[in-house]
Amino acid sequence: MPHLYLVDGSGYIFRAYHRLPPLTNVHGEPVGAVYGYTTMLWKLADELHKADGPTHMAVILDKSSHTFRNELYDKYKAQRPPPPEDLVPQFPMIRDATRAFSLPCIETEGLEADDIIACYAKAALAQGWLVTIVSSDKDLMQLIEPGLDMYDTMNNRRLGAEHVQEKFGVGPERLGDVLALMGDSVDNVPGVTGVGPKTASKLINEHGDLEGVLAAAPSMKPGKLRDNLIEQADMARLSRVLVELKCDVPLPEPLDDLELKGIPEAPLRAFLAHHGFKSLLAKLSAVADTPVEVPVSTVPQEEDPPCDHDGYETVVDEAALDRWITIAKHQGWVAIDTETTGVDATRAELVGVSMALHPNLACYIPLAHGGTDMFAEVPVQIDRTTALAKLKTLFEDPSVLKIGHNLKYDMIVLGRAGLDVAPFDDTILMSFDLDAGLHGHGMDELAATHLSHSCIAFKDVVGTGKNQRGFAEIDLKTATRYAAEDADVTLRFWRRFKPRLPAEQVTRVYEMVDRPLVPVIAQMERHGIKVDAAKLAQLSTEFAHQMGALEVEIHALAGGAFTIGSPKQLGDVLFERMGIKGGRKGKSGVYSTDVNELERIAADKDSPGKDIARKVLDWRQLSKLKSTYTDALQAQINPATGRVHTSYSLTGAQTGRLSSTDPNLQNIPIRTEVGRQIRDAFVAEEGNVLLAADYSQIELRLAAHMADVPALRDAFARGDDIHSLTAQELFGEVNRDTRGRAKTINFAILYGISRWGLAGRLDVTAEEAQAMIDRYFERFPGINNYIVQTIETVREKGCTTTLFGRKTHFPRIRSKIQHERQGAERAAINAPIQGTSADIIKRAMARMGPALIEAGLPNVRMLLQVHDELVFELPEGDVEAARPVIERVMATAAEPAVMLSVPLGIEIGTGKSWGTAH
DNA sequence: GAAGTCACG
DNA sequence: GACGTACGTGACTTCG
Known part of the structure; x- marks a missing residue:
């Protein structure tokens, strides 16, 4: 049978406020009443599991103080003192708490909570439901009848008709009359002077109801009571109306909408963490199945408040740091960001760390502020070693998810300070895997796009040009505003992106390709060459x-x-x-x-x-x-x-390739003899050698697989020279010239061919180029189909997909400008091939470390990636053992997620220098 | 900061 | 009838 719980929220707040000490939360806000209210809802949540527990529930709140009762009687509730100063800010928090429990919250203009409760109670009873009113308000006791009881969570007792009888001497049906006679000094219900509960119940029991009492008054024995009853008859009648619960309005929300559908954990967790209600958080963790995996899709996203920079905390004592770490551990996730002395992660020194637990619940922990000016005053901050030791317990806690934006940077800086970061999520990768091709993925741009928020500009904090200062020299207040905002914004990104990954089918590429790469790349950058x-x-x-x-x-x-x-x-x-x-x-x-x-x-x-x-x-x-x-x-x-030490960008190239900057080590010369000498300057340490392993023709192999071209597939399976084969097919003979032309055509296919482009490259007419293309399509059936299919798909869906599910978006595919559209088409033909190649080598990189360790080769270090090539540094004596491991990992990198119909060929060379390793 | 050029896959 | 001509990158120089 449906059982409706109606929670008298407003009544509860006042009781909780007076019963509990003046607690404050981590922000210093008063939350005593909120805490009491939260524990009350918690108790109700426990009822859920009971046999006669609630099936439907709603919290009812007073919306405004002015109601129809004020129209009837201007003094109604007029004497009430204003609510205490430290209770006022808690009213909106009550709504947050209710939302955190995913409960409907009902408040209607012009009606008191009591009236709304009466309406719902009557409606539910009429349908044969059970009703429980969670309150101890005496006015509400009028509603008690078979099927409706009250529940006082503070005393843990159920209230029925016998309780009313015991306390007021009458049944619930006559309670209104008693209350009218008694009056209520708090609400300023006048009643009759000199009549209290005892007299009132006695009179009602003798005369039936209020009108009976008033009618009998003249015949009562002379005295104060008789006179008052006669003189104040009208006041008594007014009081009767005032205490009557009014239930003649339509229900603001249909009864059925109040059905309980469980209490999702994430918003509740976030709320408890926001206020630092540790004991409840601990209880939540005890019952949680998976503390790290969080269904953030249920987090109310539209309601994130704007960034409140002044609300961020500067953590400068150990107790405060302990508090933040404890809450983060209870909650199970935390957004982090580091502030340093520079942009190069392999050189920059740690200046501070920021953390965010919930929107606007963020802090900055300065570690090395005070600048380089030895005469400047150094602000109070936690000892660096102590703070890092504490942070280490959090950052390395396997049950706490660390969330960062471009976490590779922070991993390198923290790694150099002796801290690992795991497990983790990276919002820059999430954004890239969701929206590559649509926009950049930097924090400022994403904040503007997704949060309509302009981040504090770094240059506004540190200045520019010769006036630029190091972050360590920034005052703590300014530094906190900037640094904590970054963590706050990162957390907000995560709440948006995380549920989108499965919804948009990119979880696979995120979890199987990109995310595992972050610590691998971080390590490569730290190694350097x-x-x-x-x-x-x-x-x-x-x-x-x-x-x-x-x-x-x-x-x-x-x-x-x-x-x-x-x-x-x-x-x-x-x-x-x-x-x-x-x-x-x-x-x-x-x-x-x-x-x-x-x-x-x-x-x-x-x-x-x-x-x-x-x-x-x-x-x-x-x-x-x-x-x-x-x-x-x-x-x-x-x-x-x-x-x-180069820096790799995991989100720089639209197709999923890495890019390399500062310096770019992916464009070191090799094609000319003069340029090659530069490769010889890249060398191994004494006693070591460099090993270069590259995928041979990987993109053509992938094209053969993806376009399903039997002739190409067979050629790769046999190990034939693919350009010679193409020359044979197209020109009927293989020599230096035809092989060179064939090679050009093979690449042209991968890049999205046009007759003019090919004509320009081969120095032939467009007609001749077209004839070659036609012949290519004829000899290699499948290629043309792949091109047509790819363009059709990208026109329809706006994006292409690699074999591992990586998306690249092409908004210009629908451009009205022809050359933009055609450019997008060519890029779209190339993206699945180039992108799949990138996916494969990324997987090889992620598996390489563990495979080498397993093979007993911990001293083999991966240093560089150049799209289809990996460069290692290893002891000379390890070469022969390492070679087959590296080859196997690279050759099988697609498996088992993707089984290719062509083998992946690997070429390996070693030498004292990069030049000689080729 | 744009444009031109050129290094790589 | 004009347009522009292969995909993906990053760094350097000149010049306004």
Whole structure:
């Protein structure tokens, strides 16, 4: 049978307030009444499991003080003192508490909570339901009847008709008359002077009801009582109306909507954590099945309040830090962020740590503020070693999920300070896996997109230019506002992204490809790679000499000095001053002088510019190598480690590839002999060697699998040279020329072919190019179908998908501008192939460490990734043992999630330097 | 900060 | 009839 519990929230708050000490929460807000109220709801939640427990429940609150009773009697409740100052802010929190329990909360303008309760009670009883009113309000006792009782959670007792009889001497049905005679000094119900509960019940029992009493008054024995009853008859009648519960309004919410559907844990947990109600949190943890996996989808997201920077706490004593850590451990998750002295994680020093537990419940723990100015006053903060030891227990606690935005950075910084971070979620990866191609994934951009919030700009905190200060020099108040906001915002991202992962089918790529990679990349960045600074310096000098000589010759040929490095000046010199024909101007009106143009001129025996073009090309190559590699790389050596530590971005490339910056170690020269020398400057430590392992033709293999091309699949299975095979199929013979053309066509297919593009590359007409493409499609059936299918899918869904479920979005696929649309189509053809390749090598990287450990090779260190290549450093003696392990991990990286119909070929080389390892 | 150029897969 | 021509990156130089 349905059983409706109606909770008299308003009545409860006042009782709880007076019964409990003036408790405050972690923010210093008074929460005594809220705590009492919360424990009351907790008790009710326990009732849920009982046989006659609630099936329906609602909390009823007073909305406003002005009701119809004030219209009847202007003094009604007029004498009530205003609620105590420290109770007022708790009223809205009561609503939060109710929401935390996922209970409906009902309040209606112009009606007191008692009236609404009466309405619901009557309606439920009429349907044959059981009703329990959670209150000890005497007015509500009028409602007691068979099927309706009251429950006082403070005394843990049920109240029925016999309780009313005992306390007021009458049954519930006559209670209104008694209350009218008694009056109520608190509510200012007048009643009749001199009549209290005893007299009232006696009179009602003698005369039946109020009207009976008033009618009998003149015949009573003379005295004060008789006179008062006669004189105050109207007041008594008014009182009768005032105490009557009014239930003639429609129900604000239908009864059926009050059905209990369980109490989701997440919002409750968040609420308890927000206020720091530790004992209840502990109880919750005791009954929780999985403390880390949280159904955050039930968290009310729309209702996150705006960031309250002044509400963040600066944690400067151990007790406060303990408190935050305890709550984080109880809650089971915490958003974290680190503040440091710089952007390079392998050099930056830790300055502070921020944490967030709930929107607006965030703190900053300064660790090294005070700046470098030894005369400046150092603010009070927890001893760094002590604080880090405490934080270590939290960050390494396997039952507490750490949430970060680009956690790789924090992992490196914290790792250098001796702290691991696990388990973790990374909101930058979540955003990338959900929305790659739609927008960037930096905190500021995401905050604007998802939270309509503009984060405090870092430069507004530390300044710019020569006035820029280190974060350690920032005052704690400002630092807290900035740092805690980052953790707060990160937590808000997580609450939004986490439920989207399964809903949008990207959990697999997040959990199986990207997330496991974070600690792996962090470790690679920390390792860095040794470079031979002397060798680079020597190359720089050589290049400078050669450039100087070329510069003189170029100026002589040009008939005067100019800046060779300026495309504008060079274009004018070549095409205006020297009168070379065939100059093409770009949209900015500058002649193109790129490598294609210069090669064209240099190849033309009759051109007056062929010598200068050749020399400029040589000069450019040297200039590029010197400035980008030999000079820059020397400057990038970390003095502490003597090695170069790149930074990999996991969210930089739309297709899921990594990218490398500061320095970019994914574009170290290899294609020319001059450039190759730079690879020789990347070396192994004494007694070690470098091992380079790369996937051979991985993208073509994946194309063969994904487009299901039997001829290509078979060729890979046999181990044939794929470009020769293509040459044979397309041109009927294999020689250097046809193989080269075939290679170009193979790549063109992967990149989304156009007849003009291919024509330009092969130096043939568009018609001839088209004929080759047609023949390719004919010889390799499946390719054309793959292209058509991919474009169709991306037009329909707006995104492509890799074999592992990685999405890349192409909003421009619906552009009205043709070339944007076509560009998106070409990118969409390439993305599943390039992306799947990226997924596979990422999986290999994540599995590599454990596989090497298992093979007893803990000294093999993975240093670099270059899209289809992994570079390791290992003791010379480990090479033979490591080789098969590395090969196996790479070759089987797709499995078992994806079983490919082509083998993945791996080529491995070793050497003292990266150059010789190839 | 944009544009041009060029290093890599 | 104009447009622009292969996918994905990052770093450096010049110049306004």
